[in-house]
Amino acid sequence: MEPVAIPQSIDDPIHILLWSADEIVPFMVSMLTGMLIDHFLPGLALGFIAVKFYRRFRDNRPDGYTLHALYWLGLLPSRAQTIPNPYIRRFLP
Numbered sequence: 001m002e003p004v005a006i007p008q009s010i011d012d013p014i015h016i017l018l019w020s021a022d023e024i025v026p027f028m029v030s031m032l033t034g035m036l037i038d039h040f041l042p043g044l045a046l047g048f049i050a051v052k053f054y055r056r057f058r059d060n061r062p063d064g065y066t067l068h069a070l071y072w073l074g075l076l077p078s079r080a081q082t083i084p085n086p087y088i089r090r091f092l093p
Contacts, residue, residue, distance in 0.1 A: 019051060022058070022066070026050035 014019040019027065020036065026045035034043015070076040072086050084091070 015041060023051050026054050 013022060015021075016024050027050065030047035030050050031040070032043075034040045034046070037043075048075050067076065071083075074083075074086060076083070
């Protein structure tokens with residue numbers, strides 16, 4: 001029986017230039033903020049630093065941790081009418 005090659009990148013997020021889609025958000029936010037306050041180059045540098053720290057934060061945690069943390073803090077946007085309080089640990093019928 002011959003070994004079967006299993007692809008490693010089938011579930012990876014979409015990559016835009018150098019970064020994945022979730023890494024581009026801190027870069028774009030800091031770049032746009034720098035443009036709005038007329039300090040583009042410092043905003044650009046801050047964006048690269050933010051991506052570096054976000055990548056370090058994300059790589060040391062399991063998949064979906066950022067979404068879980070946003071839910072835990074009550075910051076996760078949702079289209080639902082209500083979201084259960086993240087601090088309630090027991091739901092009674």
